[in-house]
Amino acid sequence: MEGITLSTEAATLSPIALFLQADIVVKGVMVGLLLASIWTWTMIVGFSIKLRRAMRDSDEFERDFWKAQDIDKFYEGAGRADQPAAKVFAAGVQEWRRSTARGAIDRDGTRQRLATVLASATAGEVDRLADRLNSLATIGSVAPFVGLFGTVWGIMRSFTSIAAAQNSSLAVVAPGIAEALFATAIGLFAAIPAVIAYNRFSHGVNRLEGKLNRFSDGFHATLSRELELDR
Template sequence: MTVIDLLAATADSAVAAAPTRLDPIELFVSADIVVQLVIAGLLIASIWVWAIIIGFTMRMGRVRRASAAFEDEFWANDNVDLVMGARRRKDNPSARIAAAGIGEFRESHKQGLKDRQAASARVAQAMEGQVADESDTLSRRLNFLATVGSVAPFVGLFGTVWGIMNSFFQIGLQQNSSLAVVAPGIAEALFATAVGLFAAIPAVIAYNRLSHTVNGYEANLARFADRVHAQVSREMETL
């Protein structure tokens, strides 16, 4: 067998042994320890992102249904104390907003309505503050989505840079710049960037969508507070 035939046979066997598709698990196992830590951190962040998305979506559904039911009952029932008492301890932002306004009205009435305009302004401020608190409470966990969406690509890029540096180190160590030496390390490095994007893209999309949902719900709460304030102001005029 000639030298050319031997080289051809070696190349054919190498091609036959080469993987036919990417194996993420193999890339992770073969990666440098730093790259592995980066990938593991990004995967944990991605799991947390999806947990927040699912949990927040389910909670918003419950809160919206509870608020809608309370508002319908609030406007249909003349006994405010009965409505407020039944829902006071439940996760119901609309009930807490109404309680803030009515509580301020009763406190002002207890002290004597010497200045109805000032009392009406205090009622409005109490409910506006409660609307802001409810919005902040709902959107608090969304900050993590924004953080992952902005930071995860750079964390993945750090893993990629580290992996490429390690590949160049292997070139110098083996004194061989062939693709067979460089390719595995580069593939492992680029896998870190792919995982970073895998964590960041859903986080950005979910943050934008869920923030829009919170803003819309906050607007609904503000409209409900305005209606309650109008009703309280009319009652003040009769006192």
């Protein structure tokens, strides 16, 4: 009989049973946190692939660029690729062509415009890459408090059960407390990966931004040397 009782209690405290026994408010909290967890892992997988591809493509583009002998020919061949370094390069080439199309070239003005365009293109590519990354920070900061709300609600329900039954035994309070703790666990399950992923991805985006800044500085220096030549 004791073995049967323990098996029944274990089944009662299973995640599915805790969800089915929960109050409608706690159920809503659990469903919301589970959806947030699914969204978190979807973003983690998707952004990992996106960031890894951006870093790889930028490395390959820079390697090919520094080997190129003619910037115009390189632009026609590889300068229109849909990846961050190529977009920065294309913005610089387009500004260079506009600034040097006139007969008399304002060297200082051209340098300033190139620096502005390259910095703007770099910032735009970083913003585009990091789009929706703040969702991870939001989930990481909000999910524990949502789980805490479910915890508080479950404990309140337990006290209500005690008052209604006029009995403070463990059998009366255990279901509500178990539901409350389960809501907290789901909140942490959603928040912890989100915080870790946000910090990791932020570091990766910062690395890519630094790489693009170094590339734009080198490209700007190359074009600046071209301005020193007699045209």
